[in-house]
Amino acid sequence: MSGGEGEFDRIARYFAPLAAGFPGALGLTDDAALLDPGPGRQLVVSTDAQIEGVHFLPAADPALVAAKILRSSVSDLAAMGADPLAYTLATFWTAAIESAWLARFSQGLAVEQAALGIALAGGDTVKTPGPLSFSVTVFGTVPTGAALRRNGAQVGDLVAVTGTIGDALLGLRLLREPDLAADWGVSDTEAAFLAARYWRPSPRLAPMAALRGVASAALDISDGLIADLGHITATSGVGIALDAAAIPLSPAAQKAVRRLALADLLTGGDDYEIALTISPKKAAILDEAARASGVPITIVGRCVAGSGVRVYDGAGQVLPLGQTGFRHF
Amino acid sequence: MSGGEGEFDRIARYFAPLAAGFPGALGLTDDAALLDPGPGRQLVVSTDAQIEGVHFLPAADPALVAAKILRSSVSDLAAMGADPLAYTLATFWTAAIESAWLARFSQGLAVEQAALGIALAGGDTVKTPGPLSFSVTVFGTVPTGAALRRNGAQVGDLVAVTGTIGDALLGLRLLREPDLAADWGVSDTEAAFLAARYWRPSPRLAPMAALRGVASAALDISDGLIADLGHITATSGVGIALDAAAIPLSPAAQKAVRRLALADLLTGGDDYEIALTISPKKAAILDEAARASGVPITIVGRCVAGSGVRVYDGAGQVLPLGQTGFRHF
Numbered sequence: 001m002s003g004g005e006g007e008f009d010r011i012a013r014y015f016a017p018l019a020a021g022f023p024g025a026l027g028l029t030d031d032a033a034l035l036d037p038g039p040g041r042q043l044v045v046s047t048d049a050q051i052e053g054v055h056f057l058p059a060a061d062p063a064l065v066a067a068k069i070l071r072s073s074v075s076d077l078a079a080m081g082a083d084p085l086a087y088t089l090a091t092f093w094t095a096a097i098e099s100a101w102l103a104r105f106s107q108g109l110a111v112e113q114a115a116l117g118i119a120l121a122g123g124d125t126v127k128t129p130g131p132l133s134f135s136v137t138v139f140g141t142v143p144t145g146a147a148l149r150r151n152g153a154q155v156g157d158l159v160a161v162t163g164t165i166g167d168a169l170l171g172l173r174l175l176r177e178p179d180l181a182a183d184w185g186v187s188d189t190e191a192a193f194l195a196a197r198y199w200r201p202s203p204r205l206a207p208m209a210a211l212r213g214v215a216s217a218a219l220d221i222s223d224g225l226i227a228d229l230g231h232i233t234a235t236s237g238v239g240i241a242l243d244a245a246a247i248p249l250s251p252a253a254q255k256a257v258r259r260l261a262l263a264d265l266l267t268g269g270d271d272y273e274i275a276l277t278i279s280p281k282k283a284a285i286l287d288e289a290a291r292a293s294g295v296p297i298t299i300v301g302r303c304v305a306g307s308g309v310r311v312y313d314g315a316g317q318v319l320p321l322g323q324t325g326f327r328h329f
Numbered sequence: 330m331s332g333g334e335g336e337f338d339r340i341a342r343y344f345a346p347l348a349a350g351f352p353g354a355l356g357l358t359d360d361a362a363l364l365d366p367g368p369g370r371q372l373v374v375s376t377d378a379q380i381e382g383v384h385f386l387p388a389a390d391p392a393l394v395a396a397k398i399l400r401s402s403v404s405d406l407a408a409m410g411a412d413p414l415a416y417t418l419a420t421f422w423t424a425a426i427e428s429a430w431l432a433r434f435s436q437g438l439a440v441e442q443a444a445l446g447i448a449l450a451g452g453d454t455v456k457t458p459g460p461l462s463f464s465v466t467v468f469g470t471v472p473t474g475a476a477l478r479r480n481g482a483q484v485g486d487l488v489a490v491t492g493t494i495g496d497a498l499l500g501l502r503l504l505r506e507p508d509l510a511a512d513w514g515v516s517d518t519e520a521a522f523l524a525a526r527y528w529r530p531s532p533r534l535a536p537m538a539a540l541r542g543v544a545s546a547a548l549d550i551s552d553g554l555i556a557d558l559g560h561i562t563a564t565s566g567v568g569i570a571l572d573a574a575a576i577p578l579s580p581a582a583q584k585a586v587r588r589l590a591l592a593d594l595l596t597g598g599d600d601y602e603i604a605l606t607i608s609p610k611k612a613a614i615l616d617e618a619a620r621a622s623g624v625p626i627t628i629v630g631r632c633v634a635g636s637g638v639r640v641y642d643g644a645g646q647v648l649p650l651g652q653t654g655f656r657h658f
Contacts, residue, residue, distance in 0.1 A: 031375055035374055036372070036473070037365075045361055047452050047453050049454070049455045077361065080359070091378070092421075131459050144365070
C-alpha cells in the first residue's frame with residue numbers, strides 16, 4: 001500500500017487488521033504481496049471497478065458498500081470454480097470519507113472476508129475529487145487446467161442457474177422507491193430480503209467448486225441473465241433456448257412479477273448468481289452439487305444449434321425482451 | 330473484463346490485442362484470468378491507484394499516460410526483485426475519452442508492455458463522472474521465499490540507490506513552468522530528458538532480480554527518497570545516515586540543483602528508482618549487478634543504530650529537509 005500523509009495511519013488502523021490472517025500480505029508494509037497457489041494449482045484473478053452512484057446506491061451504510069463491492073467481485077471466482085484466496089483493494093476516497101465511515105467500512109469488510117474465506121493482501125488509497133470509487137482484484141485457486149470457462153457449451157447441453165433470478169433488481173427498485181412494495185404486494189420481510197439480495201449478493205463458491213471439470217461453461221450474472229448467457233452463446237458458438245416458466249423466482253419476486261414483465265427480471269443486473277451449461281449425462285452431479293451446498297440449481301433451458309438467447313413461454317412463443325444488459329442506474 | 334454497452338467493442342478493439350501474447354488472459358472473454366507462477370515460484374502482486382491531475386499531469390498525450398501508469402506500477406515488482414508476468418487494468422473513463430484517445434492509449438500500452446516484458450491479463454472499464462482514473466495491478470514471480478522486503482536492513486549495511494535522484498521532480502516542474510529551464514540553465518535536450526524521466530520512469534527490474542537474496546532491504550522511491558527510506562528504517566528498526574555529496578544526480582539535475590535545495594530532490598517523488606540496503610561484504614555483487622544491467626548503483630549512506638533518516642553535508646552537518654513525502658501536485 002502507498003499513499004499520502006495520513007494515509008499510512010488509516011492503512012495501519014483500518015486495513016492492516018484485515019490482512020492479519022494472510023502472511024503473504026506482509027502486514028501491508030511492503031511494495032507488494034506474495035501469493036502461492038500451491039502445488040498443482042493455478043491462480044485465478046479478476047479485477048472489477050465500481051463507482052458510487054453508478055454501481056451502487058449513494059450515501060449508503062459503509063458496511064453495505066463493503067459487502068457489495070467484495071461479494072460481487074468474489075462472484076467472478078465462483079464463476080470459474082475457484083477457491084477464494086485473497087484480494088487487493090484500490091480505493092478512491094472523497095473528502096467526505098472520515099474515520100467513522102472508514103471504521104464501519106473496514107468492519108464490513110472483516111465480516112464479509114470471514115464469510116467468504118478471503119483476506120486482504122494489499123492495495124492503495126488515494127483521494128479523488130470525483131465520486132467514491134473502488135477497484136477490487138480477487139484471487140482464487142483451481143487445480144491447473146480445471147477453471148470453468150465460457151466457451152465450452154455444446155448443442156444439447158442443459159442450461160442451469162443457481163439461486164433465484166431478479167431479486168437484486170427488485171431490491172434496487174424498492175430501495176429507490178419504497179412505495180412499490182405495497183403496489184407489488186410484498187411484505188416488509190420480503191422487501192428487506194430483496195434489498196439484502198441487492199446489497200449482499202451470494203457468490204456461489206461451494207456448488208461451483210463441485211462443478212469444476214463437470215459444467216461445460218459457466219459465468220456469473222452481473223448484467224442480466226439474457227445478456228450474460230449471450231456471452232456463452234457468443235464464445236461457445238451455440239444458441240440458448242430458455243423456458244420462461246422454469247426461471248427460478250423467490251417468493252417475493254413471484255409476487256412482484258405479477259406487476260412487472262418477467263423480461264425485466266431476466267435483463268436486470270446484479271444477480272451474481274451463476275449461469276452454467278452441462279451435459280445431460282452429468283445432471284446427477286448437478287443435483288449432488290446443489291444438495292451438498294444447499295444452493296438450489298435449476299435447469300432453465302437447453303443449448304441449441306444457432307446463436308443468441310431466446311425465451312419461450314408455455315405456448316412456445318418467443319418472449320419479447322427489449323434492451324438486455326442495461327445497467328439500471 | 331466487463332462493462333456496459335459499447336464497452337465490449339472497446340475491449341475487443343483496444344485491449345484484447347494487448348492480451349494476445351498471454352494465454353492466461355483467455356482473450357479477455359472470461360470472468361477471470363489464469364496465472365501460473367511456475368514450479369518453485371511465488372506470485373508477487375501490487376495494486377496502485379492513479380488519478381489524472383493528482384498522480385499525473387492532466388490533458389497529456391495518452392501514450393504518456395499509459396507509460397506513466399504502467400511503468401510506475403511495474404516499479405513495485407522491481408522493488409521486490411520480481412520478474413514481470415502480467416497486469417490487470419481497471420479504467421475509469423470520462424465522457425471525453427473517445428476512440429482516438431483509446432487508440433493512442435492502447436498503442437502506448439503495447440509499446441510499454443514490450444519494453445517491460447509484461448502482458449495484459451484482464452481488467453474492467455467503467456464510465457465515471459469524476460476525473461480519469463486507473464488502478465493497475467501488476468504480477469511478477471520470484472523463487473519462493475526470495476522476494477526482497479523492507480524489513481531486513483541491519484546496522485552497518487550500506488544504503489544504495491539505482492540511477493539518479495530528483496529528475497522526475499524537475500521534469501514535472503518544467504512541464505508546468507517551461508521558463509524554469511532558462512533559470513536553471515538546462516538545455517532543451519536536458520529539459521526533454523527530465524520530462525521523460527517524469528513520464529516514463531524506468532523500473533529497475535534487471536539489477537534487482539540479480540540482487541534477490543543479496544540486498545537486505547529494498548523498495549521503490551515513489552514519495553521521495555527520504556520518505557521512502559523512512560519505511561525501511563521503520564520496518565527494519567535501524568536509522569539511516571546519508572551522505573549528501575554521494576547522492577547521484579543526472580547532469581541536468583546537477584545544473585538545476587544550483588538554483589534549488591538538494592533537499593527538494595530528496596523529498597520530491599516519482600523517481601521510481603530503487604533504494605536498497607546491503608551488507609558491505611556483498612558490495613562486489615552490487616557492482617556486478619550494476620555492470621551486468623547497465624544501471625548505475627551508487628552507495629549513498631549507511632544503516633546506523635537508532636531511527637529515522639538524516640542527510641549529512643561535507644562538514645558533517647545535518648541538512649534541513651522540511652516536509653518529506655509530499656506529493657507535489
